[in-house]
Amino acid sequence: MGSTYGKHFRVSLFGESHGHSIGCIIEGIPAGTALDIDLIKKRLFQRKPGKDQYSTPRQEKDAFDIVSGYFMDRTTGTPLCAIFKNGDTRSKDYTALKAAYRPGHADFTGAVKYKGANDYRGGGHFSARITAPLVFAGAIAEQLLNIEGIEVITQIQRVGHLSAESFETLEMNASVKAILDADDYAIQPEMKMSFLQIVDEARLAKDSVGGVVEAMITGLPVGIGEPFFDSFESKMAHGLFSIPAVKGVSFGKGFDFPAMRGSEANDTFYVDGETVKTRTNHNAGINGGITNGMPVWFNCAFKPTPSIAKRQMTLNATTGEVEALDIQGRHDPCVALRGALVVKAMASIVTYDLLKEGK
Secondary structure: OOOEEOOOOEEEEEEOOOOOEEEEEEEOOOOOOOOOHHHHHHHHHHHOOOOOOOOOOOOOOOOEEEEEOEEOOEEOOOOEEEEEEOOOOOHHHHHHHHOEOOOOOOHHHHHHHOOOOOOOHHHHHHOHHHHHHHHHHHHHHHHHHHHOOOEEEEEEEEEOOEEOOOHHHHHHOOOHHHHOOOOOOOEOHHHHHHHHHHHHHHHHOOOOOOEEEEEEEEOOOOOOOOOHHHOHHHHHHHHHOOOOOEEEEEEOOHHHHHHOOHHHHOOOEEEEOOEEEEOOOOOOOEEOOEEOOOOEEEEEEEOOOOOOOOOEEEEEOOOOOEEEEOOOOOOOOOOHHHHHHHHHHHHHHHHHHHHHHOO
């Protein structure tokens, strides 16, 4: 099983949702880096479930132990390993799922690929629980990017049918950061209650709802990325599609481009002092797979959480019959809400890896 991403900032994930522990191994952190532990804890708290009715009530402390690569409050340059012990597991909720394939989950594909040896409890290694160490690694990458003057910002752009104002419009108005709440939770304040109402309606209906997370990367230099297979978009999409429940990624105007003409879609260049800029940013700060110095922005579509309390029909692998399935356990009614922090983490990891490659 391949659970490693990156060349120069390399992140490997391990563990299962209901196993003893989950964690990550990170290679490529510069030796002598004093980690911002407060930032790491902040990002983990933002991703943490169980804070309200809008996420799974599973209670995990998300406390971590750094067991290698860190000495006297600084990184050593060798692989850094962090471990999160699982605590609030209720594996009995998944006993029936050994035979019943949950719709929308990896139960069937995992069982076939790993010849029935997969850990099906809570999704095992496929679980969004594994995004905790991913956010840990992303917070370190975020710190390293900030040193370079690069910032990754995310927001909940859409929940169900309701959309917020796009980053592109906010960037043109030079007020991107105004979209963040005081507690740094990535929902535009004026949209927060409307979004949460949609989520709560789905929850009360024993169902779930999808959403879109929008991200913007500012401060990138010109020249990051390569043509074709190693383009900035290719690398970023690779990382983003590894996030559980992400089913769509688009850069800039993305799927709106077919309705535009070239004269509308092109971003014209001009000089601002000594800096070349574009008057619009429909192409998301990327030309030919290479950053042009303008902010990179993209959208990630999250599907509705497949684990829902509403009764569904599925195949029983033991009997070969289609039967009713009542999923037990604790699940997010909208995974996109916490997904914003995971997108921020993954985008930080990919961006720092590409930045190191370009140096």
